[in-house]
Amino acid sequence: QKILENKYLILILILTFSVRLLASLRSPVLAGLDVFYHQDITELFLTGHFGISDVFSISRISAGGYPFLFQWVSSLFVSLGISTTTFFKIFPAFLSVAVVCFFYMFCREITTKQVSILASFFMSTAPIVVLRTSQAMPELLALVFLFAALWLLVRLHKSFNLPSLLMLGVVTVLCFITHGSILFLVILLLISLLTRFREQFEHKL
16 A cells, blocks of 8 residues: 555665666766775775775865765775675765655655656656766765654654654755865754744744
């Protein structure tokens, strides 16, 4: 029953996965200089030049250093016996599915199911989105955390609860150690807090 109710979303997720996987596999080499950089960092984790302390090095990230959560997670999967190149070709397809899922969940909090489905389809198939989400880069993992945070943020606006607040805090930290887009998320959090305080102030008046 659940599958029938969400058949259009499932079709979008299958399309999302297939398009990213085909785009990645059609090239004999990894696409983009950034991808090679992240592959090199991943291999440095595998050889022991970097460790878990480098992932959570707040001082290094605050000083402008590139966050390493994506590369560390990649190294964990590669250590299971997958070649780095193969992993970097197939990982974007799975992450892209997670991006669309959280985007849909975010949309469902603010609009109807039909509009959410349509929005997810357009977001998933937009050429620039397909291009950027077909490459194994931290930006892709950051999108997962960003839409997850937006979903939790809207849920907190509707009904404040401690579990959602704690999850939002965890997702925000993960975004911070993944990509510089944390700045955008912080701005959204501040706007949300100011809006919340304004609503409470006006309610008291």
